[in-house]
Amino acid sequence: MKLLQRLSMCSLIRCFMTDAPRVRFAPSPTGYLHLGGLRTALYNKLFAISHKGSFILRIEDTDQTRKIQGSVEALIADLEWAGITCDEGPSIGGRNGPYIQSERLDIYKQNITKLLENGSAYRCFCTERRLNLLRRDAVRSYSIPKYDNRCRNLSSKETKEKITAGTPNCIRFKLTSDCQYFEDLIFGGIAYDVSINEGDPVLMKSDGFPTYHFANVVDDHLMGITHVLRGVEWQISTTKHLLIYRAFGWKPPLFGHLPLIVNADGTKLSKRQKDVKVEDYRLKGVFPLALVNYITLAGGGFDHVPGAGIMLKSMDELAQEFQINKISSHPSRLNPDLLGECNKLEIKRRLQNEIESLTLISQLQQLVKKTYPLENLNISDDHVKNVLEWATARIATLDELISIKYAFLWILPSKYNQSEINKQLLEKFVHDLESLKPYDQTHLKQCLRDFSTKNNIKFPMLMKMLRLVLSGLPEGPSVAEMMHLLGKHQSLIRIREALQ
Known part of the structure; x- marks a missing residue:
């Protein structure tokens, strides 16, 4: 059954894509780019590359109270650092701009008029005080807090009178008791009657700004978005969006909702633990391609052969492998050990x-x-x-x-007191070290012990002198480990410098 479902998804995607697909990443400028956002942007970008489509960046800043200064620039910088560039967006423009919602207010006003005229939307004059009372009463009666749709029944005359009087109002969408169904590209069939738990939602606020739900639908349609790949937290809103599409008479895109990203133990990612922000990974020395590959190792979507080990893949290689029907619907568990392995591989790759x-x-x-x-x-x-x-x-x-x-x-020994150096002993030690084979910690330890005994020098005294000429540091790893890490060539150079 699962296989048949996956196959039907593939057929659905192929049938829908008569032209090159268009996907988008639409973050809110409310702070940093988090790992979940990076995964969403990455998967949209890979989908666009793999199907020779377009990847659009859109900034959804309809909630001006939460907007943080400089966050748009920071989001774009983080995406570019990760190697995720857009084909259309705020920084490069495009034929479907503007790409910042606060610059599209006239577009939303034009389209909300269509819904008012066809009876799908209405003006609501309820005050914030009344809405708060509704919420309070619902909590007291242990029911779901939701708007009671009071203003839906206002006559045209009443509405005009209130508008003439200058009464503040918002515009709400008329929900229908209609169980909407759609095929989620990742989760399969989803059906939900949004009117059971929600009252008529606000489409346009009294300040003239659209809500997320309205602007999202209008922008996706006007920008020609064919596939919406977004976080699973938006899945519950999709049926509401479908109703808005229907009210306009527009064909909706296909939807796929990406599961949550969680820690290896299933707990939520934490800002306190610094495993949420992309910036934190960058500051910790993680390379972009390593972080990108790390994300792909959790949650599926790629051909990872069990037991084959970790392979670092380029963006194009990931795009060639990426398949929506291979994404798991279960939460994506991150394994921190794999991040270290990915970064090691990236260091090796860069060295080559x-x-x-x-x-x-x-x-x-x-x-x-x-x-x-x-x-x-x-x-x-x-x-x-x-x-x-x-x-x-x-x-x-x-x-x-x-x-x-x-x-x-890195630290070369500073000038030290020559009385602490026994050059005669060091010359002998150079001779023993040159002939030492193999050059590993086990044989180095034995060499040091044998040299101490053969030359009648206390072992701690020998270690102190060698540490001094090798690093000039009072403490650190054992001398044997230090020499092993430096290598025979560098160790001999430092000891010989002490003989000058």
């Missing part, structure tokens, strides 16, 4: 690209200089590249390489 590797080296050099501004540093291009090649199997972000744990990789 001549131009991107230079950028990566420069990025790490800047991080080191910013972290240790007063230190004598070893951050030559060759050294940094060698460290990166060694580190790809060990670290998930570049930031890890500037922690105290790895400070010795």
